Amino acid sequence: MSALKLGTRKSLMATTQSRLVADALTQRTGHAVELVGVTTEGDVSKALLAQIGGTGVFVNALRDRVLAGEVDFAVHSLKDLPTGPAEGIVLAATPLRDDPRDALCGPAKLADLRRGARVGTGSPRRVAQLRALRPDLEVVPIRGNADTRLRKVTDGELDAVVLAYAGLRRIGREDDVAEIFEPDQMLPAPGQGCLALECRAGRADLLELLGTVDDPVTRAAVVAERTVLAVLEAGCSAPVGAYAAEEEQELRLTAAVVAHDGSRQIRLSASGHPDQAERIGRELAAELLARGADQLMGERD
Numbered sequence: 001m002s003a004l005k006l007g008t009r010k011s012l013m014a015t016t017q018s019r020l021v022a023d024a025l026t027q028r029t030g031h032a033v034e035l036v037g038v039t040t041e042g043d044v045s046k047a048l049l050a051q052i053g054g055t056g057v058f059v060n061a062l063r064d065r066v067l068a069g070e071v072d073f074a075v076h077s078l079k080d081l082p083t084g085p086a087e088g089i090v091l092a093a094t095p096l097r098d099d100p101r102d103a104l105c106g107p108a109k110l111a112d113l114r115r116g117a118r119v120g121t122g123s124p125r126r127v128a129q130l131r132a133l134r135p136d137l138e139v140v141p142i143r144g145n146a147d148t149r150l151r152k153v154t155d156g157e158l159d160a161v162v163l164a165y166a167g168l169r170r171i172g173r174e175d176d177v178a179e180i181f182e183p184d185q186m187l188p189a190p191g192q193g194c195l196a197l198e199c200r201a202g203r204a205d206l207l208e209l210l211g212t213v214d215d216p217v218t219r220a221a222v223v224a225e226r227t228v229l230a231v232l233e234a235g236c237s238a239p240v241g242a243y244a245a246e247e248e249q250e251l252r253l254t255a256a257v258v259a260h261d262g263s264r265q266i267r268l269s270a271s272g273h274p275d276q277a278e279r280i281g282r283e284l285a286a287e288l289l290a291r292g293a294d295q296l297m298g299e300r301d
């Protein structure tokens with residue numbers, strides 16, 4: 001069999017994580033894997049993610065290559081996948097999750113930033129939770145790859161930026177991290193720190209091969225977290241966090257909806273058997289809605 005073609009975005013973060021997946025697959029199956037770089041709309045558009053996000057801007061071009069048979073499978077940051085199903089595409093594997101937490105990058109910890117310090121992030125979830133922790137901060141919307149964002153701090157344009165710790169590790173920028181937020185301070189985005197392998201539906205041979213790097217616990221966590229997002233009908237433009245992990249054989253899910261100004265939040269947890277991940281997510285989301293999540297998400301400042 002010739003080398004498997006892996007479709008990936010071209011950023012350093014994307015190619016690093018895709019290379020890790022390729023090496024793991026080769027190690028487990030003996031198949032050579034070749035990376036094929038693809039440019040996505042999200043790599044080109046200058047619009048803020050809060051406006052274009054949630055609709056698969058980092059994902060659609062890769063899925064097109066998979067459907068056209070130009071690549072055998074694609075590797076995505078799972079966080080970037082829309083919650084709805086994609087015609088003809090299956091989620092073949094979710095490898096073991098990397099660190100799910102958010103990190104503050106810059107010279108100082110959050111508590112040590114001066115009053116009114118400028119902190120960059122484009123994510124409404126991070127904005128709302130930052131404001132809850134430090135209402136005095138000036139939150140500045142930013143975009144671009146991790147490198148570009150970190151440069152705004154070294155250039156002095158911003159005092160700090162918030163990024164996913166897993167991504168920073170993948171690009172070797174751990175030294176830029178001043179503080180890693182625990183989930184009770186800043187609840188991660190659904191699927192943060194996870195990868196997704198997608199291939200065309202109906203390719204049983206390939207599914208089996210890709211399945212060798214699947215981690216069932218990660219998959220259960222992802223299903224629970226993303227079900228919350230789907231039921232709330234929220235995308236990455238909504239201030240919603242969700243994080244699930246295995247605790248004593250049970251899957252424990254926490255989800256939060258935070259007001260845009262950080263003044264209020266609804267935060268709930270539930271546990272259950274990992275096989276029941278979807279139900280746990282659905283019921284927790286219903287409870288969030290019953291407690292006014294819809295109204296909280298709709299409010300703008």
Ligand SMILES: NCc1[nH]cc(CCC(=O)O)c1CC(=O)O
Binds near residue numbers: 077079191192
């Ligand atoms: N397109 C945004 C994106 N998608 C995945 C990651 C980080 C890595 C991850 O969560 O797996 C990032 C950057 C960030 O949030 O800092």
